[in-house]
Each structure stands twice: as structure tokens, then as C-alpha cells.
Amino acid sequence: MLSILYLVAITAEAMTGALSAGRRGMDLFGVALIASVTALGGGSVRDVLLGHYPLGWVKHPEYLALTVGAGLATVAIARVMRYLRRLFLVLDALGLVAFTVIGCQVALEMGLSPAIVIVSGTLTGTCGGILRDILCNDVPLILRRELYASVAVLSAGCYLLCRPWLGEEQALLITLAAGLLLRLLALRFNWQMPTFTYPDDPHG
Amino acid sequence: MLSILYLVAITAEAMTGALSAGRRGMDLFGVALIASVTALGGGSVRDVLLGHYPLGWVKHPEYLALTVGAGLATVAIARVMRYLRRLFLVLDALGLVAFTVIGCQVALEMGLSPAIVIVSGTLTGTCGGILRDILCNDVPLILRRELYASVAVLSAGCYLLCRPWLGEEQALLITLAAGLLLRLLALRFNWQMPTFTYPDDPHG
């Protein structure tokens, strides 16, 4: 079940990446690259930082084919995309939680400490979007937006707490339900983390 | 022969990196860093993603000395550089194809699948320029410019196809000729990949 979720998630993330590339007027190579980085970048950052080789897409090049295909398909159906915005918000939320749980599982299999399991889940859930925004020369949105990263941290914590008591499968289901609910509520009611504003200062 | 090409290519790439640093008014450390990242960054990204250690410049620090030296030499001869623009476009095209072939060879030696061989060649050819543009705070030019990345993809494919039939040396020569020709034609006639423009949308 997590594998199917993963495929849905990388497809959805690739499509959001392609739209970002389109906002910057990139060419089709740029679209394919940004789509793939958005979908697979979180897992790649995690694997490189943890020394977990080979990377997912090196072992399974079909994932890369899927993200490139999804990115290019987005160009073809760009007109329809704005009517699917709500669907994509849900798929994106699902992807966030699914990526986070997968990141936790990788760290657990490597026998890492609970703090690093949570970091691994959070990196997997969020770094794809951060890389997309760096390549598109934006301040990463995720660092300024409604609870996106917080959902990853809380989902990772939830999965980590539930797993020893309920087993892998039920922990996954509960985390998915809770994370998805939290993210959709945050979007609906525009919940935000408190922000920190420090006045810019030319001497600073 | 590929080694000599490689040395020419990293020198040329380091010099284009130094010019980018100069456009941003960086200090000499910045010039040396951007020169080295432009020349050696593509191979480094490839090696980190594939887990191929040690990195080239760690094993051969003389490459690093060459890129730092080429970067600083560019500062000294900056006035002459604008008269050499055509020469540099050719050297840059040669470097692109040479880097790409080297990236393919590394992946082939690691026994990776054909799709990853092409990705490895493309990353090696293009990531140096992408990192240069990120450090200089630009949207990577390569994602918007005439066929640069496409030449890398097609060169990698050409090399991969020719190698089993013609042997390593002839595959290299054919790829170099074809890639160089394609890149120079693209520059001459301003060929471009189709771009994807998605209207910016504050609610998007």
C-alpha cells in the first residue's frame, strides 16, 4: 500500500514541480528536471546525508521515467490544471505524509536514533520542495507557509510513537489519517506557525 | 585523449565561472570558488549521487589547482576575454560533450542501467553550470537556454548506442563530433527547446 501511495505522491509532486518551472518559463528539459527534483529530491538528500546508497532512483530508474513523464504530461494538460487545484492540494498532502513515513522507515532500518528518524522523515517530506524553490530562485515557500514542514515533523513523531505499539501497518494508517487531516485543516483555516521578523539592518 | 580534453574543458569552464563571479563583483576567493564549482561541480554532484568515492578532485588535487589558477588568470586577462568569446563558446561546447562522455563512462564502470548512464552523463555535463548560477543567485540559465542540456542528453545517448558497436574510442570521436556540431548549430541558428509558460498566480 505504501508503494502505491509513493507512486501517486511522486507523480503529484512532479506535476507541482512542472508548474513551478512553467511559472519561470523554462524549457522542456528544465520542466523535466524540476519535476524530478521536486519528486525525488527529498529522498535523495536524505540518502546522501545518511550515506544510504544506492539512491532510490538509481536502483529503480522507472521512478525517474515516471517523474519525467508526469512533468511533460503537465505541459500538455496545463490548461486543465487550474481546475484540479483542490485535487492537487489533497494529493500533495498525501504525498507529504507518505514521503515522511518512508523517510522514517529508512532511518529505522538503518538503526538510527529516534531524533534522527524524525529528521530523516522531515527531510524526505520537505527537501524536494525546498530544492525546487532554490532552482527556481525563490525563498523556499515551505519556510514561510502554513504548517507544511510542521506536518512532516508531527507525522514523523506520530509514526515513531505508534509503531512499537500498533505495528507497522496500523501506525502507517493512523499517521496518514492524522497528517492528512492536520494539513487539510491548516489549509482550510489558514493556520500558520508563528513567524519571526527581525528588521533588516544594513549594518547587521 | 579524453584526459587532455578534460583538462581543456575544466580550464574553459573555470574561466566562464570566473566571469560570472566578476559580473557579481565577488572577491578573489569568490572567483576561485565559483571557477572551481563550475568546472568540478558536475562531476562532484554525479559522484555524490552515485556514491562514487573518492571524488575526482580529492584524488587529484592538481585539478583543483588548475581551476583556481584558471579562475585567477581570468581576472588578470579580463580585458582580452571579450575578444575571445567565440573561442570560448567552442571550448565550452567541447567541454560539455567531454564531461558528458566521462559521466557515462563512470556509470558504465559502476555497472549501472542505461537510463542511469544517460542521467549520469547529463548531470556531469550540466550541474557545474547550474551550481554556478545558484551561487550567483540566478535562475539557472541552462534551464532556459538553447539546447545546452539537450546536447548533453543526446550526446550521452549517442555514446551509449555507439559504444557496443564501435568500441570506446570511436564512440568517443563520433559523440564529440556530433555533440559539438549540434551545439554550434544551436548557437548559430538560436535553436531552442520549446518552453512552458504557466501564468504566475498569487493563489497558485
Next chain:
Amino acid sequence: MLSILYLVAITAEAMTGALSAGRRGMDLFGVALIASVTALGGGSVRDVLLGHYPLGWVKHPEYLALTVGAGLATVAIARVMRYLRRLFLVLDALGLVAFTVIGCQVALEMGLSPAIVIVSGTLTGTCGGILRDILCNDVPLILRRELYASVAVLSAGCYLLCRPWLGEEQALLITLAAGLLLRLLALRFNWQMPTFTYPDDPHG
């Protein structure tokens, strides 16, 4: 003694990272992330490039707890921070030299060549700040500012030269004293590396 210096240094760097996040109006997750990347990013880049696993913060998650805590504490005491500017400049200089020496030690333990030891020290000292500026969408300040990176290069060279003659401990003390002095003099008298300015050119 180097361990204590290291803890002081990552705390100081995390706090400067948090202030950068505040200048961009990031949320608390962004503050914690930028704080951690600023403090631990230099060592992480070095470890990934040298293939030196596991990374420091994966082995010692308490470092990560310290940088997240220091980042969030900065939000609480932001009003006081501007009166502590001089203290922070000294702590930051101390951190720069301490990070650089640690980077040299890692490369020496791995048996790498002197050139790579200096590169390793410089990367450890400077990459945290470069990553902070990329995530905040600035041209890295370090590439334009008073002798910051040069202090790292010279400190690394000093440590490398003194160590075989004076032993590890005395080499550390001399490097700290010399690097700190150089950095503070550079700040006081606004010393700068010569910069390279190459006119921007739409055809370039």
C-alpha cells in the same frame, strides 16, 4: 578544549542563522532549519564530499538539539541581540577558526593530501554561511565580504604548517590566536580582498 569551542561555535552560528531567517520573515520551522544548516552545514558538506560517514549530527543528535534550541532562543531574545553585536562578531570569528581546524583534522585523519586538508578546513569554516545565504535567496555574503573565507584558508594553512613541529595542541592555540586576530583586524579596519568586476553584458 576544541570540543568546548565547537559547542560555543555551533551555538553562535545557529543564532546568526536564526537572525537571517528573521530578516526573511520565516516561520519557526524555517528558523530552526536555517539555524541548524548554518551551524552544521559546513561539516555536512565536507563529510558528504569526502565520503566521511556517518555525519557528525547523525552520530550526535544532541548537536542538532543544541542548534534548534539556540535558534528558537534567538527568537525569544531578539530584542537583546542588537546590543550583543560585538560579542557575536567575536564568537563568529572564533567559530570560523574552530570549524576550520576541525575540518583540517578530519582530512588529516583520513590521510588526505595537504591541498585537500586546506580545502576541507575552508569548506567546514565557510559552507554553513554559504548554504544559509542560498536558502535565504541572497548572493552568498561570504563571497563578497571582508576576508572571511581568506581567514579560513590562512588558518588551515597555519594549522597544517605548525602541527608537525609543535604538536596538535600548540598548533591549535597558535592558529586560534592568529586567525582570530586576523579576522578582528579585518573587521576593524574593513580589510577586503580585491574584488573582480566584469561588466554585465546581455550577449555574455
